[in-house]
Amino acid sequence: MSRGWRGAGKAVVLAAIVIGLVPYLWMFLTSFKSRVDALADTPRWVFSPTLEPYREVFLHKDYLPLVWNSVIIAVGSTILSLVLGVPAAYAFARLSFKRKEDLFFFFLTTRMAPAISVVVPMFVLFNHLGLVDTRSAVIFAHSTFNLSLVVWMMRGFFADIPAEIDEAAMLDGHTRAGAFLRVILPLTAPGVAATAVLCFILSWNEFLYAFILAAFESRTLTVGIPGLVTPHGTLWGQVAAVAVVATLPILLFTALVQKHLVRGLTFGAVKG
Amino acid sequence: MGPRRRLTHRVVEESVRVSHRPPQRRLLRLAARLGEVLADRGMGPAFLLPAVLLLFIILVGPFFYTIFLGFTDLSYSTPGHDGNFVGLANYRRLLADDPVFWHSVATTLRFVASSVSIEMVLGFGLALVLAAQVRRPRAVMPLLLVPMMLAPVAVGLLWKLVLQGEFGMVSYYLRKLGLIAEDTSLLGDSHLALATMVMVDIWQWTPFVTLVSLAGLLGLPRPPFEAAMMDGAGRVRIFFDITLPLMRPLLAMVLLLRTIDAFKEFDKVFLMTGGGPGISTELLSIYVYRVNFRNWDLGYGAVCAFMVYLVVLILCKLFYNALGQAGGSKPT
Amino acid sequence: MLIVTMTARAVVTMFAGISLAVTSCSCKGDKKQERPAPTPAGSAGSGEAAGPWSLEKAAAPYRGVTLRTIGESLPPLEAMGRLKADFEKRTGIKVVIEMYEHSEAVNKVMLDLNSKVGRYDFILQPHRELGRFVTNGHLLSIEKFLNNPALRDPSFVPEKVLQPVLWKEISQYDGKIYGFPFTALTMYVWYRKDLLADPQEQAGFKAKFGYDLKVPTTWKEYSDAAAWFNHPEKKFYGTAIQGKRHEALWYEWLNFLYSFGGDMMETDTGSKCGPIIVNSPEAVASLEYYKSLIQYSPPDTLNYFWDDVMALMQQGKVFELVMWNDSTYAVEDPAQSKVSGKMGFTTLPVQPGSKAGKTGQIEGWTYLIPTDSKNPEAAYLFIQWMMGFDQQLAQHLGGGASSRPDVYAQPDVKKLSYSQASMDTNAVARPKPTIPQSPEITDILVRELSLALTGAKSPKQALDTAAVEMNKLLGACAPLKYPVQ
Numbered sequence A: 001m002s003r004g005w006r007g008a009g010k011a012v013v014l015a016a017i018v019i020g021l022v023p024y025l026w027m028f029l030t031s032f033k034s035r036v037d038a039l040a041d042t043p044r045w046v047f048s049p050t051l052e053p054y055r056e057v058f059l060h061k062d063y064l065p066l067v068w069n070s071v072i073i074a075v076g077s078t079i080l081s082l083v084l085g086v087p088a089a090y091a092f093a094r095l096s097f098k099r100k101e102d103l104f105f106f107f108l109t110t111r112m113a114p115a116i117s118v119v120v121p122m123f124v125l126f127n128h129l130g131l132v133d134t135r136s137a138v139i140f141a142h143s144t145f146n147l148s149l150v151v152w153m154m155r156g157f158f159a160d161i162p163a164e165i166d167e168a169a170m171l172d173g174h175t176r177a178g179a180f181l182r183v184i185l186p187l188t189a190p191g192v193a194a195t196a197v198l199c200f201i202l203s204w205n206e207f208l209y210a211f212i213l214a215a216f217e218s219r220t221l222t223v224g225i226p227g228l229v230t231p232h233g234t235l236w237g238q239v240a241a242v243a244v245v246a247t248l249p250i251l252l253f254t255a256l257v258q259k260h261l262v263r264g265l266t267f268g269a270v271k272g
Numbered sequence B: 001m002g003p004r005r006r007l008t009h010r011v012v013e014e015s016v017r018v019s020h021r022p023p024q025r026r027l028l029r030l031a032a033r034l035g036e037v038l039a040d041r042g043m044g045p046a047f048l049l050p051a052v053l054l055l056f057i058i059l060v061g062p063f064f065y066t067i068f069l070g071f072t073d074l075s076y077s078t079p080g081h082d083g084n085f086v087g088l089a090n091y092r093r094l095l096a097d098d099p100v101f102w103h104s105v106a107t108t109l110r111f112v113a114s115s116v117s118i119e120m121v122l123g124f125g126l127a128l129v130l131a132a133q134v135r136r137p138r139a140v141m142p143l144l145l146v147p148m149m150l151a152p153v154a155v156g157l158l159w160k161l162v163l164q165g166e167f168g169m170v171s172y173y174l175r176k177l178g179l180i181a182e183d184t185s186l187l188g189d190s191h192l193a194l195a196t197m198v199m200v201d202i203w204q205w206t207p208f209v210t211l212v213s214l215a216g217l218l219g220l221p222r223p224p225f226e227a228a229m230m231d232g233a234g235r236v237r238i239f240f241d242i243t244l245p246l247m248r249p250l251l252a253m254v255l256l257l258r259t260i261d262a263f264k265e266f267d268k269v270f271l272m273t274g275g276g277p278g279i280s281t282e283l284l285s286i287y288v289y290r291v292n293f294r295n296w297d298l299g300y301g302a303v304c305a306f307m308v309y310l311v312v313l314i315l316c317k318l319f320y321n322a323l324g325q326a327g328g329s330k331p332t
Numbered sequence C: 001m002l003i004v005t006m007t008a009r010a011v012v013t014m015f016a017g018i019s020l021a022v023t024s025c026s027c028k029g030d031k032k033q034e035r036p037a038p039t040p041a042g043s044a045g046s047g048e049a050a051g052p053w054s055l056e057k058a059a060a061p062y063r064g065v066t067l068r069t070i071g072e073s074l075p076p077l078e079a080m081g082r083l084k085a086d087f088e089k090r091t092g093i094k095v096v097i098e099m100y101e102h103s104e105a106v107n108k109v110m111l112d113l114n115s116k117v118g119r120y121d122f123i124l125q126p127h128r129e130l131g132r133f134v135t136n137g138h139l140l141s142i143e144k145f146l147n148n149p150a151l152r153d154p155s156f157v158p159e160k161v162l163q164p165v166l167w168k169e170i171s172q173y174d175g176k177i178y179g180f181p182f183t184a185l186t187m188y189v190w191y192r193k194d195l196l197a198d199p200q201e202q203a204g205f206k207a208k209f210g211y212d213l214k215v216p217t218t219w220k221e222y223s224d225a226a227a228w229f230n231h232p233e234k235k236f237y238g239t240a241i242q243g244k245r246h247e248a249l250w251y252e253w254l255n256f257l258y259s260f261g262g263d264m265m266e267t268d269t270g271s272k273c274g275p276i277i278v279n280s281p282e283a284v285a286s287l288e289y290y291k292s293l294i295q296y297s298p299p300d301t302l303n304y305f306w307d308d309v310m311a312l313m314q315q316g317k318v319f320e321l322v323m324w325n326d327s328t329y330a331v332e333d334p335a336q337s338k339v340s341g342k343m344g345f346t347t348l349p350v351q352p353g354s355k356a357g358k359t360g361q362i363e364g365w366t367y368l369i370p371t372d373s374k375n376p377e378a379a380y381l382f383i384q385w386m387m388g389f390d391q392q393l394a395q396h397l398g399g400g401a402s403s404r405p406d407v408y409a410q411p412d413v414k415k416l417s418y419s420q421a422s423m424d425t426n427a428v429a430r431p432k433p434t435i436p437q438s439p440e441i442t443d444i445l446v447r448e449l450s451l452a453l454t455g456a457k458s459p460k461q462a463l464d465t466a467a468v469e470m471n472k473l474l475g476a477c478a479p480l481k482y483p484v485q
Helices: A003-030 A052-060 A064-094 A100-109 A115-128 A135-159 A163-171 A176-187 A189-205 A208-213 A236-270 B003-019 B026-040 B043-069 B089-097 B099-133 B137-149 B152-163 B169-176 B193-218 B223-230 B235-263 B267-272 B284-294 B298-323 C002-024 C055-062 C075-091 C102-115 C127-135 C164-171 C199-209 C219-229 C247-259 C281-296 C299-303 C306-314 C328-332 C376-386 C389-397 C419-428 C438-454 C459-477
Strands: C066-072 C094-100 C123-126 C181-185 C187-192 C237-239 C318-324 C343-346 C363-370
Touching (some): A003 A236, A003 B099, A003 B169, A064 A135, A064 A236, A100 B043, A100 B298, A115 A135, A115 B284, A115 B298, A115 C102, A135 A189, A135 A208, A135 B043, A135 B235, A163 A176, A176 A189, A176 B043, A189 B137, A208 C102, A236 B137, A236 B152, B043 B298, B099 B193, B099 B235, B099 B284, B099 B298, B137 B193, B152 B169, B152 B267, B193 B267, B223 B235, B235 B298, B284 B298, B284 C438, C055 C075, C055 C376, C066 C075, C066 C102, C066 C376, C075 C389, C094 C102, C102 C127, C123 C127, C199 C219, C219 C281, C247 C281, C247 C438, C281 C459, C299 C438, C306 C328, C328 C343, C363 C376, C376 C389, C438 C459
Parallel strands (some): C066 C094, C066 C123, C237 C318
Antiparallel strands (some): C123 C363, C181 C363, C187 C318
C-alpha cells in the first residue's frame, strides 16, 4: 500500500476525531466559564476558570442525587434487558420453529413505536399497577427499546459460533441450557459487553420515559438538564457541567468493558 | 483431523475446561440449575417467554390502548371529550384535513433519507480506513464514540450554543474560514435549517455506524481475502466481491436501526429550532408532541402516532425483505 | 387645673380602653381575651390589626403534614424555597418544591390531574392553563377557604392589596377565584440609555431624521432608533426580534398587536371567547411592522427567543428590545451583564392613530389547589402566608414579580431601574385568553407568525389562516369578524 494512501487514511481518521471531539471539548471548557465568558463573541479558549457552575448545580440545586438515579436506572435496565434478551437471542440463533422470523421482526417493531405515543397509556398502566413515581417503572419502560437491541445484536454474535460447539458441549454431559450458560455465553462475552455498553448509553440518555414515569426525587440527570434552560437565560455553565458529569460514567463503563471489547474483536479475527 | 476440526476441538476443550470451574456465586449456580431444569422441558419457551411477556405487558398493552384511543375523542383540554367513541372521525380528519401532518411526513422523510444515507457512507468508510490503515484501531475507537455518548438533550443544547449566530464557536470559525457568509444564518434561515439539523445528526450518530461496522470488519474471516489476493484480485474487486457481501447482514442491521431511530428524532430538533423557521424542520415527532402534549388531544394524537408507526413499519419491512435476514444468517 | 388634666387623662384612658376592647374582641361570645398574635418580623406598612387568628393556631390541625408543589425553576420559586423555612418552623408543616422547566412543569401537572394521582397539594401554573383545569373539574375554588374564619387571615385582604385586574385575569376564571398570582409578568422596552445620551449619536441622529434622539414613544421612533444604531459590520444591532418558532414569538408580537389597536378576540376578559379579530387590518399592520424590524436585527433573529436576545443585550450587542419585566435583574447584574448601569426601561411605544393608547399584556403564574389535593387547607394556609407583604417583598427582591402595588411602593423596590416601567405597564395591561383552547391558539399563531416572518406567507395570509383555524377550534362562540375569502 502506498504511503500516500496511508497518510491520507490517517488524516481522515484524525479529522473525524477532531470533528467529534472539539464540540465536546468546547462544552467541557464552557462548564468552567462564567456567563460573560461563555457568551463572548470571540470564542474564548483562554479564560479564568471557575468552579461556580459545578457548585451551583450540584450543591445549591442539589443535582448530585440525580447521578445516582441515573446509575440505578441505566444499570437496572441494562441487566434486565440482558437477562431477558440474551437467552431469547440464543433461541433465535439455534432453534427453528414456525414463524420464527416473524417473531424476530416483532422484536424489531417494538423499537418503532415512538415513545410519545405510548407514554401516556403507559403512565395510566403504571398508575394502576401502583408503580408510578418509581424507578422500576422507568427501568421497565427502558427495557422496551433495549430488549430489541439486545436480541438483534446478540443473535448475530450467537450465529457466528458454529452449532458444533453446542453439540460438543452436550456430548460432554451438559444440558442444552447448561451448554448455553457454561460454554457458549462465555464465548460471546465480547458481544455481551458491546451490547451492554450500548444499552447503558441509551438508557442513561433517555428523556421522555424518565421524565413522565419517575418522581421528582428519582429523576435522572438527563431530565434535570432542561430545568437549566430558563426564561431568564440558559445557564450554559451549569448545562455544560451536568453534561460533562453525565458522560463520565459512560466513559467509565466503556473503559471497564474495553478489555472484553478488545478480546472480542481479536477473537473474531482468529476464528475460521 | 482437518485444521478446522482441530481448531474447533481446541476451542471446545478450552471452553469445557473453563466451564468446569465452579461459578463464583451460589445464586448464579442456583439460577443456572433452575434454568437448566426449566429449559430442558422446552428450551424455546423458557428462553423466549420472559422477554416476550415483558414486552407484551409493558409495551404491547399500552400500544393497543393507543390504537383504541384513536377511535375516541379523548382530550384533556376540551371539556366533555371524555373518551367517547367516535369511530373513524379522527382518521378522516388525518387523511383529509391535516396538511401540516403530511408536510411533516415529507420533511421527516427528507431528514431520514439524508442523514441515514450519509451516516452509513461516512461510518462504513471510516471503519474501512480504521481497519485497513490504523495499526491499533481499538485504541482509537473510544475517542470516536464521544458524540454518541452525549444525551440527545445535551447534544441539542451544545449545538444550539456553538451554532448561535453571535456567540457560537462553530459559526464563528465557519465564517472566519469563509465557509458561510457573514450574514448567513444556519438555524434562522428556513432554507438551511433542515440541512443544519442533518449535519448535527450525522455528527451524533456516525460513530454508531463506525463502531458496529468496525466490529464487523475486524471479525471477518481471513481465508477469502487471502485466497483472493493470491488470485491477484485488485483492492476494488476485493471490496465489492468479498467485503461488501460478507458485511451485508451487519450493514443491513445498522441501516434498519438508524432508520427507525432517525424517524423518532425529537430532542435536538425541538430544542434547536422548535420545528421552525416556519415549518421547515417540523418533524413528525414534533407534530405528534404538539398534538399529544400541548393540545392534549389524545384521541387524534393516537391516530397521528399510529400513522407514524405504520410508515416506519412498512419502510422497515421493505428493507428487511429486500436485504435478507439481517443478523440472523450465519457467515457463509 | 390638675383636676381638669386628671379628668382629661382619665377620659383619654377610658376612651383608649374602650376602643382597645372593641377592636380586640371581634367574635361574638368570645370571652377569652387572647394575646394578640405575634406580628411577623419586620411587618412594616401592613397595618394589621392584631386579632385572635394566628397562623400557628390555624395550622395546628395540620401539623406534621408535608405539602408538595411544582413550579418553574426560576428565581421566584427559588425564593419561595428559601422563605418556606420560616413557615415550616412556625407551623410544623413541611413544604417540598419540585422545580422543572416551563413545559415540563405544565406536562407533569396535566398528567397528575387527569390520572387523579393526587401528587400535588397545590400547584403553580401559567394562567393560560386555567380554562383547561377549571372546565375539566380539576381545581378547587379557594373561595371556601377565603370565607373560612379558621383559615382566613383577617389581615390579608386580597381585594385591597392585590392589583384587581391582575388578580382577576391571572387567578380567576368565569367569576370564581382559584388562587392568587405567583408572578405578574408583562413586557416593555429595554434600551441602552448611555447610547441615547451620547452627544455624537444625538447629533448624527438629528441630522438624519430631523428630530431629537430620545426614548422612543411611538413605533416610528422605535424603528428609526433601531435603524440608526444598526451596525452589522460592527456586530452591533438596532434591535432583535424573538423570531424562533417558540411561544416567545407570540408573546412578543402581542405587544405590537395590542399597540396597533388589535387583539385576538373581541372580549374583555380571558375566560370568555368572542369574535375573532386576529386578522383585522390593525393586526395585519402590526405584523407587517413587526416583520420590518428584521432588517435591524441580527441574521439569526429567526432562531432567537428570550434567551438569545437577553444574552445579546447582556453582551452589549443590541440597542433596544421588547422584553420581560421579571428578567430585568439579569441585565442589571454585573456578574452576568456587561451593560449593567447603562440600561433604561420604558413602556411600550404607541401607534398614533390607533384606538389603543399605552398598553401591555397580562401574563403570570398562579397558585392553584387541585381537586385531588390531599391537604387543601394546609396548602391554602401556605399560599396565603406567601401572599403576605413580607414574603412578597422578599420574593420580589429575589427576582420575582409581585402583584401587590404596596410592594412596588417600597423604597427598596422603587429605586430599581425597572420598577417604574413595570408599574406603568401593569396599570394598562390587557388580558389574554385563558379558555381551554388557549394554548392551542398560541401554537397556531406561533406557526403562522413564523411562516409570515420567513416570507413563506404574507402577513395577511398567515393571520387569515390563523383566524380560520381558531374559528374551527372554537366554534360558534368565536365567529370570524373579518371573514376570509
